[in-house]
Amino acid sequence: MKIPIDRQLSEPVYLQIRNGISHLIQAGGLKPGDRLPSIREMARATEVNKLTVIEAYSVLEADGLIHARQGAGYFINQTVMTPPRPTTFAPDQHVIIPEADGLDFQAVAAATLKADSEPDIIQFSSGFPQAIGVEDLQRIARRAIKTVADRLFVHNHPQGDPILREQISQLLVQLGLSATPDQILVTNGSMQALSLVTQHLVQPGDWVVVESPAFHGYLSLLNQVGARVIGIPMTAEGMNLELLEQYLQSHRPKLIYTISTLQNPTGITTSLAHRRRLVELAEQYDCWVIEDNAYEWLSFDATPPPIKALDTRDRVVYAGTFSKTLMPALRLGYAVITGDLYTAIVERKLLHDFHVSIVSQAIVREYLSTGHYRRRLNSLREINQQNRSAMLNALERHFPAEASWTVPKGGLFLWVQVPAAIDLEAVRQAALAQNVLVSPGAAFFPDRHGYPALRLSFAQSAEDIERGIAILGQLMTQFHRFSQSA
Ligand SMILES: Cc1ncc(COP(=O)(O)O)c(C=O)c1O
Structure with missing residues (x-):
């Protein structure tokens, strides 16, 4: 079996092997019960080392496509041949402009x-x-509190702890997003970042574009600020960009709210080309963008860089969170904000709650500095x-x-x-x-x-x-x- 490997691609080799086999299964080239080449045979055929093949096979196993039989090798599962149902979206989808938000x-x-x-x-x-196990948590929290004991009885930086911001900045590099610590604001969950930025940018009566369907919490926030909402239908590739352009032209919205990676609720991740076009359109029609990638760190595969990484005119705010990776109760999120908007949002944050709990920040700092997070x-x-x-x-x-x-x-x-x-x-x-x-x-x-x-x-x-x-x-x-x- 020959799986083509391209070492120039950013996609790791083990994923190329996994995807190659997965395509063969979907296309019927591999049938239920077929035996896959042994790890050694596959390593030789693809000219990679055995560990890479083991990694590829374990992902295929987790995908539910293959299983291992003790001493006999890896076999294609019986259930995978049910043709996968297409990722379809209701054909009669249309742009939704609601009268009022009826949901509480x-x-x-x-x-x-x-x-x-x-x-x-x-x-x-x-x-x-x-x-996370209570004992592990206690150990981390004890160490974390020690590191900030002298700062528990005073107020702290409204932007967030400088070391934590440095760590977040380094973390974001892994996504292809380069942001200095001075462009990062630590917030009480990413919900606060969404809220502060939207309240600052959107006045009652302003038009705001969302994906349809979209994260329900953000829809309620728009209702609170008195925005008028345009719901652009999601397709399997992300928000329909042709419709987006039409409505940018006709309604001149202030803001586009999007989740480019693992969208809530559909789970769709957009391509680099989709991201490029979206930021081009935002620039052309003088529109802000909030990119709310709460699930970004939970992607199984490599993802394109965030829209924020393509933003050259400080039009895009990126929001992230530790709620989906560590725990929501820490209430620890962050935003990447560039240009003049940063200071304006920090001032708003100061008026809201001074800063995020230094204990929460220290706990996340501890996770990030010890390799526990990885x-x-x-x-x-x-x-x-x-x-x-x-x-x-x-x-x-x-x-x-x-x-x-x-x-x-x-x-x-x-x-x-x-x-x-x-x-x-x-x-x-x-x-x-x-x-x-x-x-x-x-x-x-x-x-x-x-x-x-x-x-x-x-x-x-x-x-x-x-x-x-x-x-x-x-x-x-x-x-x-x-x-x-x-
Ligand atoms: C897309 C999205 N954004 C933001 C949030 C808010 O997360 P948090 O405020 O806990 O960081 C959620 C939570 O469910 C979400 O799904």
């Missing part, structure tokens, strides 16, 4: 919080990272990939044939389009009665309606995923029949 974000958050306190709930609704990211990606495969597998088996879903290459969510004949609200309520919580897709559309869909978090154990998806699938069949006969 508080109510959604309260329902999730209530469900979180139920002991046996299967939580497909929110996506949080796996817990290990944590590796382990999260591995677990998430296994859980995503478990969910894809379960969806194939339990969901109606007319349903389709995205196959995100990371993050915590996938987006399922559901046939219109299913009464989704009835499914949601009946699922909750059986301790399965899901986010209705409607919450992610600017008009809080959109097309019938669900956002499912795969940050669950494989057993819970199997059980929860089976319950949802069974309810969909039940409420499908009902809505057809009604």
Whole structure:
């Protein structure tokens, strides 16, 4: 078997091998039960070392495409030949300009919080990272507090701890984003960064462009600031750029809000070309951009540099967070802001809350300085990939044939389009009665309606995923029949 390897590509060699084999499986060149070349044979054929092949095979295993048999080698799984359902989006999608935001974000958050306190709930609704053991946490927190003991009884820098900002600056280089510590603002979660920047840039009545569907928390923020919203449909490649240009021309919006990597809720990552065009359009139509890449560090594959890295005119603000990689309760996010906007936003932050808790900052500093963070990211990606495969597998088996879903290459969510004949609200309520919580897709559309869909978090154990998806699938069949006969 010959897998072409191109060492000039930025894509690591093990991923090239994984992708080559995965394509062969999808194209039918490798069939269920076929044996893959041994690690030694593959290493020889592709002229790489054996460790690289082992890495490629373990990713394929985590993808649910192959399995190892003790002493016999690696084999193609039986289930992968079900043709993957296409990543489709409702064909009748249109631009959404809502009259008013009818959804109470508080109510959604309260329902999730209530469900979180139920002991046996299967939580497909929110996506949080796996817990860290209490002993590890205590050790890190003890060391962290020691490093800032003399600063606990005074106020600290509103921009954030200088060492932490230096560390974030170094971290961002790995994404291809170069930002000096003076361009980084540490915030109370990335939500605060979104909030401070939007409140500063957007006046009541201003037009703001969002992806449709989009992160529901940001839609509520726009409602709060009195913005008028234009929802540009998402395609499998990201926001529809032709429609974006039309609306930039006709409505002259102040701001575009986008998630370029692992979009919430669809899980889509845009290409470099898409990012380039978006920033060109923003410059051409004199528009700000907020790039909110909360899930960026959870990508399984290498991703293109953020839009902020392509921004030469200080038009783009980048927001990131440790909520999805360490823990949300630290409330630690950050923004990259260049040009004059930086000082204006720091002043706003000062008026809001002076600065982020120095204890939270010290804990993150400790993670970043010890290599714990790198290990944590590796382990999260591995677990998430296994859980995503478990969910894809379960969806194939339990969901109606007319349903389709995205196959995100990371993050915590996938987006399922559901046939219109299913009464989704009835499914949601009946699922909750059986301790399965899901986010209705409607919450992610600017008009809080959109097309019938669900956002499912795969940050669950494989057993819970199997059980929860089976319950949802069974309810969909039940409420499908009902809505057809009604
Ligand atoms: C896309 C996106 N942005 C921002 C946030 C806010 O994260 P935090 O304020 O915890 O950093 C979330 C949380 O769910 C999110 O999904």
